[in-house]
Amino acid sequence: MKNDLKSIKLIGELAAFVFKAGGDEFDVSFKEKNEGIEITIKSKLKDITPDQLETLKGLYTPRQSEVEDYYWELAGESDNYQELTLVGMMIDRAEYSYENGLLKITVYRHK
Numbered sequence: 001m002k003n004d005l006k007s008i009k010l011i012g013e014l015a016a017f018v019f020k021a022g023g024d025e026f027d028v029s030f031k032e033k034n035e036g037i038e039i040t041i042k043s044k045l046k047d048i049t050p051d052q053l054e055t056l057k058g059l060y061t062p063r064q065s066e067v068e069d070y071y072w073e074l075a076g077e078s079d080n081y082q083e084l085t086l087v088g089m090m091i092d093r094a095e096y097s098y099e100n101g102l103l104k105i106t107v108y109r110h111k
Contacts, residue, residue, distance in 0.1 A: 003037075006090070006109070010039055013087050014105055018043045021052045023103070036092070036110040045103050056096045059107065061088030 011028055018026045023043035031038040068090055088094065093108040 007037055010087060010107060013083050014039065014041045017084060021045055021048050036108060038106065038108050040106040042102060042104045044101050046101055048098060048103060053098060055084055058084035059088045059094035061085050063092050064089045
């Protein structure tokens with residue numbers, strides 16, 4: 001159950017970013033695999049700013065398992081883009097792209 005709640009928080013943080021960046025429609029894919037989970041969110045964004053794209057680099061923050069429970073409590077408590085840094089601390093890998101107005105973010109979390 002605890003891992004389910006973590007997955008829900010991750011989806012919520014990614015969706016919040018897309019919504020704040022101007023996405024009014026997005027698709028979420030969730031896959032549970034033997035090695036962990038994979039979450040992908042896609043959205044058409046016409047006017048995403050360079051600063052908003054820059055904040056996605058927060059997803060590359062290394063995972064910090066030793067303080068992870070504390071970060072889970074912080075997730076969702078703020079309305080700013082630093083939440084993606086917290087997400088980065090709770091995942092193992094992230095990829096993102098923005099091409100032809102389509103933003104795609106994929107995050108991976110190992111068990």
